[in-house]
Amino acid sequence: MAQKPSIPKGTRDFNAIEVAKRSYIMNIIKAQFELYGFQPIETPSFENSDTLMGKYGDEGDRLIFKILNSGEFLKNINEKFYTNIFLIQSLINNGYKKLEVYLDSSDKLFNLYENDEAGFLEVVKEYQIFHDEDYELFGFRSDYILLKTAKVFYDSNFGKNINLANGYRGLLVKEIIDRYFRKSSNTIGPQISEKALRYDLTVPFARYVVQHQNEIEFPFKRYQIQPVWRADRPQKGRFREFYQCDADVVGSTSLFQEVEFVQLYDAVFTALDLKGVTIKINNRKILSGIAEVIGAQDKLIDFTVALDKLDKIGEEKVKEEMRSKGISEDGISKLQPLFSLQGEFGTQVESLKSILNTSEVGIKGIEELEFIDASISKLGLKTAKLQLDVTLARGLNYYTGAIFEVAAPEGVKMGSIGGGGRYDDLTSIFGKPDTSGVGISFGLDRIYLVLEELNLFPETIADATKVLFINFGDKEAMACLQAVTQLREHGVKAELYPESAKMKKQMAHANRRNIPYVVLVGEEELNSGMYTLKNMKSGEQSKLKFEELLASLQ
Incomplete structure (x- = not known):
């Protein structure tokens, strides 16, 4: 039976129109990047795992796609391991011989098993559970579940407990395999997967800066437009690629x-x-200052996660969550002005000053925001608006100053369509401290969905072929192909229908592809050197010389 074609969840195919629309967005972003002096770079689609792991927090690490090493690697790295796995499977019904898998690291005991079964059983009886200081199981320390399983298998009443033993067998095999592969401290785990698909462009960029620091002229302005991958749950506006x-x-x-x-x-x-x-802005220093004022410096993440939910669950629920995280009533009462924070940028800043007047770092964050707001007020914005949002806390793991997030116009239900911020020490993770940076990102897929919802793509965006030449036979087709060649040289998108099919079929082909014009070159046109141009929307036809045809199509 033929295999049903499919693609992984969270990925998509794009047809010609969708590709054209995506290219339209990317070309506009690229043009503005370059207008502002940013230079393009590209980094590999996958990085060494240690480049990415530990840079995005526990949740981010969980969403990183890891790549299994390929080639002859698995066959060669540790044949002994695979021998043991086969032993687990082949000896599944053979009682004490299970112990062979545990004790292959002890030559003395293994030889005892091979040559003196009675002596081996005496050792097993003495070591009903194995001592951590004596034996390591596949490179990790023996733990409760494995030891308990072993004891069940070698209990003196094993025959009476055969059902219980059978129940443990599947668990034992799964636990050994799972633990062996996922433990980063064992001898094989890191070699199973040494690379991973990039999770974002920021960490690879930090790696790039450090690796190429002697070739880069600082300040260095770069842009990247490339795919990233996350093992996330697919939903509207959220994809895995x-x-x-x-x-x-x-x-x-x-x-x-x-x-x-x-x-x-x-x-x-x-x-x-x-x-x-709406370009929302906040500052990490302000969040740190608030945490300091309420005596919750050690609960910065808990505090900001709760505060971020203010517009979703309301003031009382936020307070309740803060209490559950150990934030004091006195601290929560000091936050009261935050819960009613509204108005213009300057008004909100004044309210923040009343909260943060005892926090040096918080006041510094306010001063930075005031500078940005004052500058934008002088320069002006064309169609966007800048708004202070003290609940904004994205990227708290590495942002140290300003934090940005862009919201779609009112009435459009969509998550953020852009975001970024200032990071003072991102490159220090690769050995280059004290290199401050700031960056922003555009969410291409979400921007696409918003433009689609608001019908903002230009009608001409998906224009492909502008004119199709009808094929009446080899002689006519060659004349058409000569004209097509000349039109292409003048930038007109033109095609010849490849087969000499029925006129109705060729016309239907042009309609299905939304080709606005067709050209007919029959015997009469060949003899007169003329071209019959038909407008597929109006049905209007006209006979033209080539120069006239070119002018009509340009």
Whole structure:
């Protein structure tokens, strides 16, 4: 039976129209990136696992796609391991011989098993459970479940407990295999997967900066438009394979960089005709300052996660969650002005000052936001608006200053369509401390969905072939192909229908592909040197010389 074609969940095929629309978005973003002085780079689709792991928090690490090593590697790295796995399977019904799998690291005991069964059983009886200091099981320390399983198998009453023993057998095999492969500390685990698909473009960029620091002129402005992969749960606007469009500056602490990124967001969304987006801004220093004021420095993540839910679950539920995380009533009462924080940028900043007047780091964050707001007020924005959002806490693991997030225009239900922030020590994870950077990202797939929902793609975006020449036979087709060649040289997208099929079929083909014009070259046109041009929408036909045909199609 033929296999039913399918693709992995969270991935997509794109037809010609969809590709054209995606290219339209990427070309506009790319043009604005370059207008602002950013240079393109590309990094590999996969990185060494240790480049990515531990950079995104526990949740991020869980979503990284790991790549299994290929080639002859699995066959050669440890044949002894596979011998043992086969032994587990082949000896599944052979009682004490199970112990052979555990004790292959002890030559003395293994030889005893091979040559003196009675002596071996005496040792087993003495070591009803194995001592951690004596034996290691496949490179990891023996643990309760394995030891308990072993004891069941070698209990003196084994025959009476055969059902229980059978129940443990499947668990034993699964546990050994699972534990052996997933433990990073054993001798085989890291070699099973040494590479992983990139989770984002930021960490690979940090690696790139450090690796190529002697070739880079700082401040370094770069952009990347490449796919990333996450083992996430697919849903609307969330995929396992998707493109990111990033721009970053490293090697400068100037807040003018943040100002330019606000302008860049405004420029891109204006060029896309996506008017009315909200560029939300916050500062990590403000969040740290608030945590300091309420005595919850050690609960910064818990505090911000709860605060971030304010517009979703309301004030009382947020307070309840904060209490559950150990934040004091006195601390929560100090946050009261936050729960009613609203109004213009300046009004909100004044409210924050009343909360953070005892926090040096918090006041520093406010000063940075005031500089950005004042600069944008002088420069102006075309169609976007800048809004302070003190609940914004994205990327808390590595952002140290300004934090950005872009929301679609009101009325569009969609998650953020862009985001970013300032990071002062991201490159330190690769041995280059004190290199400040700031960057933003555009969510291509979500922007696509928003433009589609608001019907903002230009009608001409998917224009492909503009004219199709009808094929009446070899002689006519050659004349048509000569004209097609000349039209292409003048930038007109033209095709010849390859077969000499019925006229109705060729016309239907043009209609299905939304080709606006067809050209008919029959015997009469051949003799007169003319071309019959038909408008497929109006049905209007006209006979033209080649120069006239070219002018009509350009």
